[in-house]
Amino acid sequence: MTRTRKPGVSRRATLAMMGAGAVSFATPWVARAQAKTIKVGMPTILSGRVAQLGTSSRNGVMLEVEKVNAAGGLAGRQIEMVIRDSKGQPQEAARVARELVNTDGCEILIDAEASSGAFAVHEVARDLGVLCLHTNSETSALTADPKQHIPNAFRTARQGVHDSIVGGSYAATIAKAKGLKKWATCSPDYAYGRDTTAEYVTYLKRFAPDIEIISESWPKLFQPDYTEVVTKILQAKPQALYSCLWGGDLTSYIDQANIYALFSQMEVFAVNMADYTALTVVKNLPKGIHSGNRYIKTYPATPENAAWGDAYKAKYNEYPTNWSWENATAIMLLAEASKKANSADGKKIAEALRGLKIKSPFGADGTVTMRAEDQTLVGYAIGWGTTIPQEPYVPQVQAGDWKTIFELEAEWKKSKGYT
């Protein structure tokens, strides 16, 4: 009878591994520094109702990682992305993030979680001291609140308060021009909906003090039917309506409000309308809905932005989302900071990131800046415009003014006791 090898690890391989293990244990830092690749961990939402956004985050990252790797990687080390599903649950996001660093040996984290998960990952970053880039959470407090501040965490996403300032001032201009005094709001009943609406109304009233909110509706998140909300708003007869419904909720709302001819009876301001996921899905998009830019390839109207949007579409067969550009920006910043520091070390990259200004297709003036004081992205393209039912969907975007944003943001921070 011939001896057959048992499946599993052979004695020789075991010895070799033990030897290698001994060497790396003896000199761990040398082994790490000479490693060819650098692992970057990324918890994001790849299943459940908002999986589409998580996938678009991954796509945004991979599109840029390929370019960085082709150009030599981070200080000569190729980036290896380790992307895990958090299912959109904060505790799962925290667990995954910890595991990515401790078990998988990731040296940098891209936190592509929604706000709920981002605060959980933030605590992991605080604990482990690993370089962490928040790419999706727009909740202002994440970087504005000094209690949250840690030297190794950055945000490469929009910030809620920026959007509210620009949205409020845009709406106030139109309100004054058209005499829109009576307003209604309709937003989803959870932290994002409540906070965003409150901030928006604050700035709307600041720029146009004689505005009055005559009706508020708070439908549940993911509510299938909005009929009672639609008719309630029709009863109140406001001149304008603000909503921060998003995704499938927004498209349902539009379909249901459409057959009541709601859009012909008032001006509608829907901050999340101008995102391709919503624009391409609605079949009978009414003309003239006011929206903030989330991601559209025609704003900023530069060849770089159009080329980026087209390259994404060519590769993934769909248009990028707001989360796509925010994640792509994280990789662009990482690459540039690593070049400047001439290192792939997290601490050195963090040092280089503070105050770093890079060329970007998504910048209001062709550049974006990682502001040093609170480590959050500024200078990105931000504006409002009205939608039409076919490409380019938002033909003219009125740009937000960053000077005003900075002034009012500083004032807001003071009022919150942040500075």
Add this chain to the structure above:
Amino acid sequence: MDLDALTGCLASSACLVTQTTSGFIIGMLLFLVAVGLTLIFGVLKVVNFSHGAFYMFGAYFAMTAYQFSGSFALAMLCGAAGTAILGLIFERIFMSRVYGADVLMQLLVCYAFVLIFDDVVRMIWGPEFKSMGMPAAFQVAPLFIAGGVVPPYYLLLIGVALAAAMILGLGLARTRIGKVIRAAAHNPGMVSALGINTGLIYGGVFALGGMLAGLAGALAAPVRSLTPGMGFSVLIESFIVTVIGGMGSILGALIGALLIGLIRSFGSLGFPLFTEGLMYLFMVIVLVSRPTGLFGKEVA
């Protein structure tokens, strides 16, 4: 709380008409889902926890048929017929095996299929939300009845649902098949002993329940966004409806669904922050005062 808005609305005919029709719209779609649920429970004694999936499939079938044919009528037909066939297959292959088992086992099988069906939809149609779009025929200005706003599409929707309720009610009460179904609900052993194929009846009832939910999904498709998992929230409300109306009662499902619809439409005026709560509160009151539901004694 905003009682002024509520009393103001009750005093104006325009508001009354608008909110009442809005309540009927919400209620009628709920009724179509809930009546299948209650019918299946009444005859098969199974709580079909996966019932929301048929609503979802109805909507997706309708959207696909509409995209290929452009015909709204065909879309409705496909939504209803497709889910009927699906219901029949599901009942014969899977549900029929757990009739004797305990409730926990039935719930587990149903819940497993909630997840499986959601994933099947995700594989076929993709994870992102879809919209069917309103057929051109209904893209018209809303009607004004006594000053109230009523979209024509919703009139159709209410009409179809009412017709379904009447056909179902009369069918069960007056026809031979209806009598057999009622007998099977009462005493399946005796019906079987009389030489009637109870398996066929069970399959048929399940298919009918699935078809009604599918029809609801198809009718909702032009106005609601389609996502995997869309059946779940509808299912929860349908349970509330059946609990209020009484498990197994068709009239109960109709009344329960309309009450829920009206609570939502008027509640959102008077209690904007407590509309959801109002619904559950009503359920609690009914359960405490009549544990069998409003029409619980009737056997379908």
